[in-house]
Amino acid sequence: MVEIRHATLITNNDRDEVIRDATIQVKDGKIAYAGQGKAAPEFAPERVIDAHGNIIMPGFVNMHTHVPMNLFRSYADDLDLMTWLNTRIFPAEDKLTEESAYWASMAAMCELSAAGVIAFNEMYFFVDSIARAAQQSGLRGVLSRAVVTPAPGVGERMLEESKELFEKYNGKGRLKVFLSPHAQYTVNNGMLEQIAEAAKTLGTGVHMHVSETRGEHETCLKEQGMTPIELCQKVGLLDVPFYAAHCVWIGEHDMELMAEYNATVLSCPKSNLKLASGIAPLTEMMQKGVRVTLGTDGAASNNKLSMWEEMTYASFLQKGTTYDPKTMPAAQTLKLATRYGAEALGLNSGVVEAGKNADLVMVNTNGVRYTPDYDEISLAVYAGSDADVCMTMVGGDIIYEDGKFAFADLDEVKMKLAEYAESMKKI
Amino acid sequence: MVEIRHATLITNNDRDEVIRDATIQVKDGKIAYAGQGKAAPEFAPERVIDAHGNIIMPGFVNMHTHVPMNLFRSYADDLDLMTWLNTRIFPAEDKLTEESAYWASMAAMCELSAAGVIAFNEMYFFVDSIARAAQQSGLRGVLSRAVVTPAPGVGERMLEESKELFEKYNGKGRLKVFLSPHAQYTVNNGMLEQIAEAAKTLGTGVHMHVSETRGEHETCLKEQGMTPIELCQKVGLLDVPFYAAHCVWIGEHDMELMAEYNATVLSCPKSNLKLASGIAPLTEMMQKGVRVTLGTDGAASNNKLSMWEEMTYASFLQKGTTYDPKTMPAAQTLKLATRYGAEALGLNSGVVEAGKNADLVMVNTNGVRYTPDYDEISLAVYAGSDADVCMTMVGGDIIYEDGKFAFADLDEVKMKLAEYAESMKKI
Incomplete structure (x- = not known):
C-alpha cells in the first residue's frame, strides 16, 4: 500500500x-x-x-539481453565480429562459472533496475545463475537457454535442459521461460523444427537472433533458398509466440510474414551500430503492421544497458535514414520501449x-x-x-x-565482479 | 594550487x-x-x-552551440524542418529578449559544465547576453553573431555589430569572437566576401552552417554551379580559420578542399538525425585528412547538450554505416570530442x-x-x-x-527559465 x-x-x-x-x-x-x-x-x-x-x-521492458555479459563490458571493443568472437568473447565465455555468471547477472540487475527497467527478455546459458539473480532482484524476467548444434547430440541435450528449465522456473514468481534456438546459422533445420514442436507442447514462446548481419541473411537465402524468417515459418517457429532479435536485414516479405503471424521484433539499435551490422528499417516494419520493441543486447556490444539511449537511437536513426523528422515521435518511441514489450511478453503493465x-x-x-x-x-x-x-x-x-x-549491495557486486575479471585478463 | x-x-x-x-x-x-x-x-x-x-x-570542447535555445527544449519536436522553423522556432525567437536569452544561456552554462564541457563554440544573436553568461560561468567560449541577408542593409548592420562584438569581447577573459555568416542559403555572395575580408582584417575565424541538408547542398550546386564549400573557397572564406558546422552532404572535392585549407568540420550527429538531415561521412573525411570535431547543436534540435552522447553517436554511426566496427575506436572518438576541438580553436588544452x-x-x-x-x-x-x-x-x-x-544557483536559473517559457506557451 x-x-x-x-x-x-x-x-x-x-x-x-x-x-x-x-x-x-x-x-x-x-x-x-x-x-x-x-x-x-x-x-x-x-x-x-x-x-x-x-x-x-x-518502467522499461528490455526485450533482448545477455545479462552475464556484464562481466565483459570494455573487454573487447572496436574489433571485427569474428576477431571479437573468436579471440575474445568465446575464450572469455569458456571461463565463466555458475558463480561468476551469477555475480555478473547481479551487476546487470543493478544496472537495469537503476535505469528504470522492470522486465527483461534474456537469452544465454548459465540460466540457473541468471534465475537466481533475477529472483533476488524482483525484476520480471523471461529466461531462455540458447541452443546451438555444433555437433551431433549437443542441440538435443540443450533442448532437454531448456525443457527442465521451463519446468523449474516458468510461472515461478516473476519468471517465465522461453525456448531459444540461438540463430539460423548456428542451429540446423531439424533442431529448429524440434524447438518449434517443443514450444507448442509447452505453450511457450521462442526467442531467436534473426537476420542480424547481412552475411547471415544472404548466406541463408543462398544455401536454403529462403530468408531466415521464411525458414522460421516453414519449420513452424512462427506458429508460436516468436521474438526475433535484431532483424536488421529482413525484407518486405519477411515483414509481411511477421505481421501475419503476430511475431515481435526486438530491435537493438545501438548494438547493431557498434557491431557494424547496420540500421533496422523500423519505420517500414511498423507501416507493415509488425510489432516493434526495443532491447539493449549485452554489455559487451553496446556498452550500456540503457533503454533511454535505445529510445533516442531508435527514433533518431529512423528520422535520419528516412529523412522524415515526423517518424517515430516521442510518445510512440516511449511505447516501443515500454508498453509494446509488455504486451508482447504478456505482462500486465506498460x-x-x-x-x-x-x-x-x-x-x-x-x-x-x-x-x-x-x-x-x-x-x-x-x-x-x-x-x-x-x-x-x-x-x-x-x-x-x-x-x-533493495536486493543488493552494489559495492559487494562490484568487488566480486572485479575478482572474476582478473581471470579474464589472463586470457 | x-x-x-x-x-x-x-x-x-x-x-x-x-x-x-x-x-x-x-x-x-x-x-x-x-x-x-x-x-x-x-x-x-x-x-x-x-x-x-x-x-x-x-574536458569536452562543444564545437557547435546555440545556447539561448535552451529556452526552446521540448518546445517543438517531430516536425518537418519548415513547419518547425516557421510555425514554432522563428515566432519563439521573435519573443526572445536580452534577459530571457541571458537566463537561457545560464541554463546552458549549467548543462554544459555539469556534463564536463570546458569550452563551447557558439553562433546566435543576443551575443551580449551570451557573453555575460559565459563570463559568469568561467567556461571558455568562442562567440559569434549570425549574419543573414534577408533584405538590403541587414547583413551590413549585422556585420558591423559583429565587429563591435569582436572589439568588445575577443581576448577578454576566456572569450574569443569569430564572424559568422549563418549559411550559404541565408547569406548572399557579396556578404560572404565581405565577411571573409573582415575576418582577415581582424585576424579571426569564421563559423558557418555548411551543407546540413541535401536540399541546401543541391540547390547551391544548381544555382551557383558549385557546392557551398567550393563557394566558400571562391569568396575567400577558406583563407581564414574556417569552422563548418554539420557538413552532412559534402562531397569528395569539398573534403579535399577542407583538408588543403585546414578547415574544421563541426559534426553534430544527433541533431543531424533528429532533424532528418542525414549522417555525415566522418570516416571518409578523416581518411582525406580533414579535421573532424563534435558539437551538440542547440537544445531544441538534440535535445541534450551532451558530448558523451555525441561521442557514441559519432563512433557508432560510422561503424554502422561503413560496416566496419574498427572505425572510430574509443580513443580516437575521445579526441574528436576534446583535443581536436581544442586544437582547432587554439586552446592550450585537450x-x-x-x-x-x-x-x-x-x-x-x-x-x-x-x-x-x-x-x-x-x-x-x-x-x-x-x-x-x-x-x-x-x-x-x-x-x-x-x-x-560555482557560478549559479540552479533553482534560480530554472525558475527564471520557467517564467520566460510562459510567454512562449502563448504563441
Missing part, C-alpha cells in the same frame, strides 16, 4: 495522456488508482511518497492505469534539462537519462530508490 | 596513455604535473582532492600534461558500469555519461562539483 502524490504522470495510454498533480495508489502489487490527485479515493497507505512534480511513467501491475519508475526532474516543460513526453524521451531515475517499482515493490538497491 | 591524488588519468596524449594512481598538480590555471603519484614533485596545494580511483580526463591549461573533468567511477575495468578509455567513452561527471575545472577553477555550480 503505497500512495504517490503530486506526480506528473505520463500514463502511456492510447491518448498519450499526461496528468499533472497526479496521485497513484498501489495495492497488492497493482495500481488501484492513477489520476487527478484531487479526485483520488480514500486510501490508507503504509507509505506516502511526495513526488514533488517528478515524472511517474511505466500503461499506468487502475488494474495494471504497479511496474513504475519515478524520474527526478530537478536537473537543468527538465525546464522549461512545454512537453513532458518529449522531455522524458529526448532529454531524460538513466541517471534521472530515482525509483523503480515492480509489482508494487520498490527495488531501487535514490541510489540504493 | 590544487593537487588531485589517486586518479585514473586518461592523458589523451599521442600514445593514449592511461596512468593509474596518478597525481595532477594545478598551478596558475595550468597543469604543473600529471603522472605517477609516486613520482610527483613536492607541491604545497591549497586544496587536495582524493580522486579515489575516479577518472581524470580532458591533453592532460604539464604546461597545458587545467581544463579537466573528474568522472565518478562508483557506478555499476565502471566495473570490470579492462579498458578505461572504452569505459569512459562507451559506458560513461554526463551524470558521472563529479567535477569540471577550467583554467584551474572548479566551476562545477558534486551537483553544485
Whole structure:
C-alpha cells in the first residue's frame, strides 16, 4: 500500500495522456488508482511518497539481453565480429562459472533496475545463475537457454535442459521461460523444427537472433533458398509466440510474414551500430503492421544497458535514414520501449492505469534539462537519462530508490565482479 | 594550487596513455604535473582532492552551440524542418529578449559544465547576453553573431555589430569572437566576401552552417554551379580559420578542399538525425585528412547538450554505416570530442600534461558500469555519461562539483527559465 502524490504522470495510454498533480495508489502489487490527485479515493497507505512534480511513467521492458555479459563490458571493443568472437568473447565465455555468471547477472540487475527497467527478455546459458539473480532482484524476467548444434547430440541435450528449465522456473514468481534456438546459422533445420514442436507442447514462446548481419541473411537465402524468417515459418517457429532479435536485414516479405503471424521484433539499435551490422528499417516494419520493441543486447556490444539511449537511437536513426523528422515521435518511441514489450511478453503493465501491475519508475526532474516543460513526453524521451531515475517499482515493490538497491549491495557486486575479471585478463 | 591524488588519468596524449594512481598538480590555471603519484614533485596545494580511483580526463570542447535555445527544449519536436522553423522556432525567437536569452544561456552554462564541457563554440544573436553568461560561468567560449541577408542593409548592420562584438569581447577573459555568416542559403555572395575580408582584417575565424541538408547542398550546386564549400573557397572564406558546422552532404572535392585549407568540420550527429538531415561521412573525411570535431547543436534540435552522447553517436554511426566496427575506436572518438576541438580553436588544452591549461573533468567511477575495468578509455567513452561527471575545472577553477555550480544557483536559473517559457506557451 503505497500512495504517490503530486506526480506528473505520463500514463502511456492510447491518448498519450499526461496528468499533472497526479496521485497513484498501489495495492497488492497493482495500481488501484492513477489520476487527478484531487479526485483520488480514500486510501490508507503504509507509505506516502511526495513526488514533488517528478515524472511517474511505466518502467522499461528490455526485450533482448545477455545479462552475464556484464562481466565483459570494455573487454573487447572496436574489433571485427569474428576477431571479437573468436579471440575474445568465446575464450572469455569458456571461463565463466555458475558463480561468476551469477555475480555478473547481479551487476546487470543493478544496472537495469537503476535505469528504470522492470522486465527483461534474456537469452544465454548459465540460466540457473541468471534465475537466481533475477529472483533476488524482483525484476520480471523471461529466461531462455540458447541452443546451438555444433555437433551431433549437443542441440538435443540443450533442448532437454531448456525443457527442465521451463519446468523449474516458468510461472515461478516473476519468471517465465522461453525456448531459444540461438540463430539460423548456428542451429540446423531439424533442431529448429524440434524447438518449434517443443514450444507448442509447452505453450511457450521462442526467442531467436534473426537476420542480424547481412552475411547471415544472404548466406541463408543462398544455401536454403529462403530468408531466415521464411525458414522460421516453414519449420513452424512462427506458429508460436516468436521474438526475433535484431532483424536488421529482413525484407518486405519477411515483414509481411511477421505481421501475419503476430511475431515481435526486438530491435537493438545501438548494438547493431557498434557491431557494424547496420540500421533496422523500423519505420517500414511498423507501416507493415509488425510489432516493434526495443532491447539493449549485452554489455559487451553496446556498452550500456540503457533503454533511454535505445529510445533516442531508435527514433533518431529512423528520422535520419528516412529523412522524415515526423517518424517515430516521442510518445510512440516511449511505447516501443515500454508498453509494446509488455504486451508482447504478456505482462500486465506498460500503461499506468487502475488494474495494471504497479511496474513504475519515478524520474527526478530537478536537473537543468527538465525546464522549461512545454512537453513532458518529449522531455522524458529526448532529454531524460538513466541517471534521472530515482525509483523503480515492480509489482508494487520498490527495488531501487535514490541510489540504493533493495536486493543488493552494489559495492559487494562490484568487488566480486572485479575478482572474476582478473581471470579474464589472463586470457 | 590544487593537487588531485589517486586518479585514473586518461592523458589523451599521442600514445593514449592511461596512468593509474596518478597525481595532477594545478598551478596558475595550468597543469604543473600529471603522472605517477609516486613520482610527483613536492607541491604545497591549497586544496587536495582524493580522486579515489575516479577518472581524470580532458574536458569536452562543444564545437557547435546555440545556447539561448535552451529556452526552446521540448518546445517543438517531430516536425518537418519548415513547419518547425516557421510555425514554432522563428515566432519563439521573435519573443526572445536580452534577459530571457541571458537566463537561457545560464541554463546552458549549467548543462554544459555539469556534463564536463570546458569550452563551447557558439553562433546566435543576443551575443551580449551570451557573453555575460559565459563570463559568469568561467567556461571558455568562442562567440559569434549570425549574419543573414534577408533584405538590403541587414547583413551590413549585422556585420558591423559583429565587429563591435569582436572589439568588445575577443581576448577578454576566456572569450574569443569569430564572424559568422549563418549559411550559404541565408547569406548572399557579396556578404560572404565581405565577411571573409573582415575576418582577415581582424585576424579571426569564421563559423558557418555548411551543407546540413541535401536540399541546401543541391540547390547551391544548381544555382551557383558549385557546392557551398567550393563557394566558400571562391569568396575567400577558406583563407581564414574556417569552422563548418554539420557538413552532412559534402562531397569528395569539398573534403579535399577542407583538408588543403585546414578547415574544421563541426559534426553534430544527433541533431543531424533528429532533424532528418542525414549522417555525415566522418570516416571518409578523416581518411582525406580533414579535421573532424563534435558539437551538440542547440537544445531544441538534440535535445541534450551532451558530448558523451555525441561521442557514441559519432563512433557508432560510422561503424554502422561503413560496416566496419574498427572505425572510430574509443580513443580516437575521445579526441574528436576534446583535443581536436581544442586544437582547432587554439586552446592550450585537450591533453592532460604539464604546461597545458587545467581544463579537466573528474568522472565518478562508483557506478555499476565502471566495473570490470579492462579498458578505461572504452569505459569512459562507451559506458560513461554526463551524470558521472563529479567535477569540471577550467583554467584551474572548479566551476562545477558534486551537483553544485560555482557560478549559479540552479533553482534560480530554472525558475527564471520557467517564467520566460510562459510567454512562449502563448504563441
